[in-house]
Amino acid sequence: MASKCKDPLETSVLNANNLKHDFSCSVCKEDDLNVxxxxxxxxCLEFYCDKCLTFHAKIHRRHAVLGRKDVDKWVEQGDALVSCDLHPSKVLELLCEDHAELCCHICVSLNHRLCRDINLISDVTKGIHKMANFKQLLVNVTKVTAKLNQTKDAIKKNQNLLNTSGKSMLTRIKDLRKTLNQLLDDQEKRTxxxxxxVLADLDGSLQKDIDHCDxxxxxxxxxxxxxxxxxKxxxxxxxxGYRKCQDKMAEANELLQAxxxxxxxxxxxxxxxxxQQLLSDLKALGIIQVYLDPQFEQSSRQIKQSSDILKVFKVKEKNTFAVNIxxxxxxxxxxxxIELSGGEIVLVDSKHCRAKVLDSNYKVTCHCDIPKFPQDICLISDHQVAVAVDGYPSAKHEVHFLTVSAGxxxxxxxxxxxxxxxxxxxxGGQLYIGSLAALYLHTTTGKLLKKVYEDTSGKVTxxxxxxxxxxxxxxxxxxxHNKVVTxxxxxxxxxxxxxxxxxxxLSVHVSECGHVFVSSQASNTVVQVDQEGKKKLATLVRKGDGINIPQAVLYCTRTGRLIVGGQQNNILVMELQ
Known part of the structure; x- marks a missing residue:
């Protein structure tokens, strides 16, 4: 009959294995012993008990070995592999399977008290060297590090190109400044x-009178x-003599009278x-454009997240300018x-069936008539625009191309x-044309390519x-449906x-930097929306802010101004910040 009492030696060994140590002997761990x-x-970056140190000393006599009195230096001396990142003085001895995290005892007590599956690392490392994944570790790490090096080299190359481009851009900026200075110098010289x-002509005329008097x-x-x-x-x-004096005095009196x-x-x-007005309207001498390489797609997303696209605008100042003639x-x-490359604004006045060009001071400089009725306008090139014309309910559905040149x-x-x-x-060299309930894609010569989108759930979708x-x-x-669909x-x-x-x-506008603005007719509002079309960022215009029925909106990147047009003779121009 087997005894129910355990052997005292066996009990002692079991109790020893259940002890928790700050540092356990690395050699004994391989024999499933907790010493x-x-x-x-x-x-070696290994821990040793007294017994195992004897064998270590015979093989590695010149290795630097630290004792218990220097235990604080054990982790500092290079055992970062087994030290806890959160508690550097403690060793990683446990694995939380619930979170797939390596832990020390402090981590468990603070962050993993409710976790159910926590094991000793020594228990899960049995046969680690025979595991296929471990055997492939060197190969896999080598592949990843090679890719990291390759990517790093590509990024460094891109970095060098950026530095070169920066120097080139700086040269162009300085050359532009020199050109502007030269133009100003020439203007000053001519002035x-x-x-x-003028002074010489006036001085000559005055000197002639002085000489006549003398x-x-x-x-x-x-x-x-x-x-x-x-x-006598x-x-x-x-x-x-008397008569000549009289004649000469008469001549002198005539001169004095004149x-x-x-x-x-x-x-x-x-x-x-x-x-001066033109320069004061400019925020910079040009626009710095960023072109991101597709191979840095992840970096591209990060850059976009931290770039100006996330800026939420506020109205700093607002003014109105007359656009009626x-x-x-x-x-x-x-x-x-729309805004032309030179900074001129071209707007469409539907009731008067006219396109009007505004200068940098928002004054109408020229205009032309358009058939009934212009509906919208878009930019084609530096000096060309396209106007959607529709006489509905008549059958006139046209696109007119207008050119702005020489005033x-x-x-x-x-x-x-x-x-x-x-x-x-x-x-992209093609025209998107909306028809109140559908969106079509055409070539710039008018050929229909396809129907991009259609929504028949309402009259105006x-x-x-x-x-x-x-x-x-x-x-x-x-x-x-009073909504924005992306x-x-x-x-x-x-x-x-x-x-x-x-x-x-009624109107949506995307700026050069990607900011999205939406104006609504009935609520008399202009709203900034995030680029995903999922969130309202700010309401910039409300009823009473100086615009009646806002139905056209434009953000000028060069000046940082938002322009809103509606059913009135003025446009609202707002300085944003």
């Missing part, structure tokens, strides 16, 4: 030359002296404020705006489409739209956004 370490070898010519003055004195010096018997000489009527010459300088008989109806704007060509033409955008800067997303205003170029819905400030959304 406290009394020594640490900094060269001073003009001033010198000449008459001297002539009178000579004649007077001659008349008075005649002998020479009556004829005295008479002749000079008294002649206004005093003055000269002033009236500076041309346009260059003498020929306008009724209230303006601004339904679309004029003229229609150069047009084409017809077989659907409503209510909104228009240009991207594609009232207006715009594309993200990379063309991967399209923000669509479903006015009938789709990809295949027509798949990526996001929908509804908000109380979206009451009949």
């Amino acid at each position: 406290e370490a009394k020594h640490f070898c900094g060269d 001073m030359e003009q001033m010198d010519r 000449r008459l003055h001297d002539q009178l004195h000579v004649l007077l002296d001659s008349a008075l010096s005649q002998d 018997d020479s009556k004829s000489g005295s008479y002749i 000079l008294s009527m002649k206004p005093e010459a003055t000269i002033t300088f009236q500076p041309d404020t346009r260059p 003498k020929a306008d008989k009724i209230l303006c109806d601004i339904i679309g705006m 004029t704007i003229t229609t150069t060509r047009k084409f017809k489409v077989n659907h409503l033409c209510s909104s228009i955008r240009h991207h 594609v009232n207006n739209f715009d594309l993200s800067t990379d063309g991967s997303k399209i923000y669509i205003l479903a006015s009938s 789709i990809d170029t295949k027509g798949n819905i990526l996001a929908t956004l509804m908000d109380p400030d979206f009451d009949w959304p």
Whole structure:
């Protein structure tokens, strides 16, 4: 009959194995023994008990071994592999399977008290050297480190290219500054030359009058002296002198009369404020554009997350500018705006069927008539725009191309489409045209390529739209449902956004940097939306802010200004920060 009592030696061994040590002998662990370490070898990075140290000393006599009195230096001397990251003085001895984390005893007590599956590392490491994954560790690590080195080299190459590009850009910026300085120097020189010519002409005229006065003055004195010096018997000489003095005095009086009527010459300088205004309107001499390499896709996402795209705007200052002209008989109806490369603004006035060009001071410089009725406008090139024209309910569905050049704007060509033409955008050399309930893709010559998107759930589900800067997303205003729908170029819905400030959304604009702005007609609001189309970031315009029925919005990156047009003769221009 077997005894129920355990052997005392066996019990002692079991109790020893259940003890928890700060450092256990590395050699004994391999024999499944839990023996406290009394020594640490900094060269081997192993812990040893007294017994195992004897064998170690015979093999590695020159290794530096630390005893228990230097236990604080054990981890510092290179045992980072087994030390806890959160508690460096403690050794990793446990594995939390619930979190797949290596832990020390403090980690378990603080962060893993409720975890159910916690094991000693010594229990899970049995046969580690025979595991296939462990045998492949060197190969796998080598592959990963090789890829890291390859990626690092590519990033360094890109970094060097950026540095080179930065130096090149700096040179171009300085050259531009030199050019501007030279232009200003030339203007200054011409202005001073003009001033010198004017001064010389005025000075010559004044000097001529001075010389005339001096000449008459001297002539009178000579004649007077001659008349008075005649002998009393020479009556004829005295008479002749008298008459000549009288004639010369008459001439002098005529001169004095003429000079008294002649206004005093003055000269002033009236500076041309346009260059100063233009420079003050600019935030920089140009735009620094970033082109990201596809191989750094992850870095690209991180850069975008930390870039200006996340900026939430606030209104710093606002002003209004008149955009009506003498020929306008009724209230303006601004339904679309774009900015040319030179900074001019081209807007479409639907009620007057006109396209108007504004300068940097928002003054109308030229205009042209458009057939009934213009619906929207988009930028084609530096000096060309396209206007969507639709006479619905009539059958006129057209796109008109206008060119701005030499202070004029003229229609150069047009084409017809077989659907409503209510909104228009240009991207990648192609035209996207909206028809209130669908979105179509055309070539710039008018050929229909495909129907991108359609929503028949309401009368106006594609009232207006715009594309993200990379063309991967399209923000669509479903006015009938008071929401913004974001789709990809295949027509798949990526996001929908509804908000109380979206009451009949009518215009959406994406800036050069990717900021999204939405204006709503009924709520009299302009809202900034995140680039995913999932969240409202800020409401920039509300009712009473100086715009009636906002239905066109444009953000000018160069000036940092948001321009809003509506059913009134003024546009609202806001400085954002």
